[in-house]
Amino acid sequence: MASTPTFQLYNTLTRRVDPIEPAEQTADGTPHLRFYSCGPTVYAFAHIGNFRSFLTADLIVRTARALGWDTTYVTNVTDVGHLTDDDMTDPSGEDRMVKALRSKEGQRFANIWDLARYYTEALLRDWRALNLQEPDVRPRATEHIRPQILAVQQLIENGHAYETSQGIYFSVESFPDYGKLSGRGQDAEALVEGAAAQSRDVVTDPDKRDPRDFALWKKDDAHLMQWHSPWGWGFPGWHIECSVMANEYLGPSIDLHAGGEDLIFPHHECEIAQAESLSGEPFARYWAHTRFLQVEGEKMSKSKGNFYTVRDFIAPEPEGRDLDPLALRLTLLSGQYRKPFNFTFDTLRDNVRHVQRLQDVDALVDDAMAEDAPGDDFLGERLDALYDKALAALCDDLNTPAAIAAALEGAKMLGGVGSNLNGATARRAKDWLDQINALLGIIRHDETPASADDPEEEGLDVQALIDERDAARAAKDYERADALRDALQEMGYEVMDTPEGTQVRRQVRI
RNA sequence: GGUGACGUGGCCGAGUGGCUAGGCAGAGGCCUGCAAAGCCUCCUACGGCGGUUCGAAUCCGCCCGUCACCUCCA
Numbered sequence: 263m264a265s266t267p268t269f270q271l272y273n274t275l276t277r278r279v280d281p282i283e284p285a286e287q288t289a290d291g292t293p294h295l296r297f298y299s300c301g302p303t304v305y306a307f308a309h310i311g312n313f314r315s316f317l318t319a320d321l322i323v324r325t326a327r328a329l330g331w332d333t334t335y336v337t338n339v340t341d342v343g344h345l346t347d348d349d350m351t352d353p354s355g356e357d358r359m360v361k362a363l364r365s366k367e368g369q370r371f372a373n374i375w376d377l378a379r380y381y382t383e384a385l386l387r388d389w390r391a392l393n394l395q396e397p398d399v400r401p402r403a404t405e406h407i408r409p410q411i412l413a414v415q416q417l418i419e420n421g422h423a424y425e426t427s428q429g430i431y432f433s434v435e436s437f438p439d440y441g442k443l444s445g446r447g448q449d450a451e452a453l454v455e456g457a458a459a460q461s462r463d464v465v466t467d468p469d470k471r472d473p474r475d476f477a478l479w480k481k482d483d484a485h486l487m488q489w490h491s492p493w494g495w496g497f498p499g500w501h502i503e504c505s506v507m508a509n510e511y512l513g514p515s516i517d518l519h520a521g522g523e524d525l526i527f528p529h530h531e532c533e534i535a536q537a538e539s540l541s542g543e544p545f546a547r548y549w550a551h552t553r554f555l556q557v558e559g560e561k562m563s564k565s566k567g568n569f570y571t572v573r574d575f576i577a578p579e580p581e582g583r584d585l586d587p588l589a590l591r592l593t594l595l596s597g598q599y600r601k602p603f604n605f606t607f608d609t610l611r612d613n614v615r616h617v618q619r620l621q622d623v624d625a626l627v628d629d630a631m632a633e634d635a636p637g638d639d640f641l642g643e644r645l646d647a648l649y650d651k652a653l654a655a656l657c658d659d660l661n662t663p664a665a666i667a668a669a670l671e672g673a674k675m676l677g678g679v680g681s682n683l684n685g686a687t688a689r690r691a692k693d694w695l696d697q698i699n700a701l702l703g704i705i706r707h708d709e710t711p712a713s714a715d716d717p718e719e720e721g722l723d724v725q726a727l728i729d730e731r732d733a734a735r736a737a738k739d740y741e742r743a744d745a746l747r748d749a750l751q752e753m754g755y756e757v758m759d760t761p762e763g764t765q766v767r768r769q770v771r772i
Numbered sequence: 773g774g775u776g777a778c779g780u781g782g783c784c785g786a787g788u789g790g791c792u793a794g795g796c797a798g799a800g801g802c803c804u805g806c807a808a809a810g811c812c813u814c815c816u817a818c819g820g821c822g823g824u825u826c827g828a829a830u831c832c833g834c835c836c837g838u839c840a841c842c843u844c845c846a
Binding site: 277300301302303308309311312313314315316318344358444445446447474476500521522523524525526527528529532551552553554555556559561596597598600601602604606608609611612613615616618619622655661663664666667668670671674677678679680735738740743744747756757758759760765 | 774775776777778783784785786787793794795796797804805806807808809810811812838839840841842843844845846
């Protein structure tokens, strides 16, 4: 094993790639990473862009664990709908979850709580399907209303917030560091002009002291989700939930905070303002942000018809395309998180192949271990070097393309040796595959051993054709064998002849 | 308008002062009854123009182009 690489990430706060140095260590000197990653608002099925962001967090955790670090990984579920236009515009505007409830898809839900529950469950299913690490805690905003109210009260008490007839606002003026993360928000005039340039309606609460001030609590006794507070019925502002939940599970000063690039401003800027005004300590020392993906070269949007949810790909037909979720995972990892990423069907197709190849090699190694042919290990060193390369790549600001390249090189090496794998080499290869899988999660699921898509489990008619074809080949009736192959391909199967006879697998249609 | 990125072979995508990334597609080969899969070999590029340097895709300057964010968003 080569010397342990230094884990470094681009830090939005310092605008450079910084080595990650957790503030805490366990008794034996092991670094302990305390990490908070912003989760989605559950008003719809998660889309592939959401998951690109969650995958960044996933890789950070996997890399830290591969380095032997302790990790506490918290990622939230935002199940409170926040205003679509927040406080800059009409504060009586609808929120996203209310909107979803009133949409056509929303008709089947009894109420907004029902909708939130449904999409939360869908999120967790997709999460597991894409083989993301389970967080240590997955707090929900609605289950942390009281600490949010207490935080708002405290902010009023220490002079960082004030009340108007419509709500409670954070006073940006009271926090001189506002803007240190995003480089924005220093200049109230520019903010208003910027919004005007986007031809947004600039309608502020007339009692707001500064256009930059943002809502901590909205007074609204007609809202579909409301709680009682010292200021009457209403609901919390968007930014306060993450500050409060991060504090609750990780303490007032955490190591690393991550999310999508859109969250830099205003969400994370506002989180910093609230959290640091409460604790007087730096909220997070490192900030990592994932760049938005594009689809076929364009911004993903419903109006362009290129908007894809995770289930569009992995759900069984006809709702989805019945793809191996790991292929979607690999596709989303195939670009570095901080670079523009263009999601294309070509890339998806390539990655279906790559996952299949890794799984084929995995099966090959299993067979070789079972056979346990004599001989010394002759690949271990080269495989170890490839694993070190993959880990070093991830440590270098999550260079996933380089890490994946190392994985594929190893697969090629094993494929080249093929059936000449002896037992000793196969065991080393299995260790390597396990390590690569722990790092990238692209060969098999970590949690539930994949048993769902057993390739043997084909329909009766398919098995009959396979048997018939094997018989025809044994009898050297190649005309018949070729006709049967054509028939199987017609039915959507890839046909391969092996020493064990005809093998088939589902042809990927995307 | 403000801020920040990016432009690498037919395509995707690493690298970032001299040393083959990797993949897809394409060509040839091994294997195969023929295929498929797999493996081997080949395909050598860095937006433009200047500059620094023994040497630049890599550093500097200018220009061109693409994209993102700027209170809906992962």
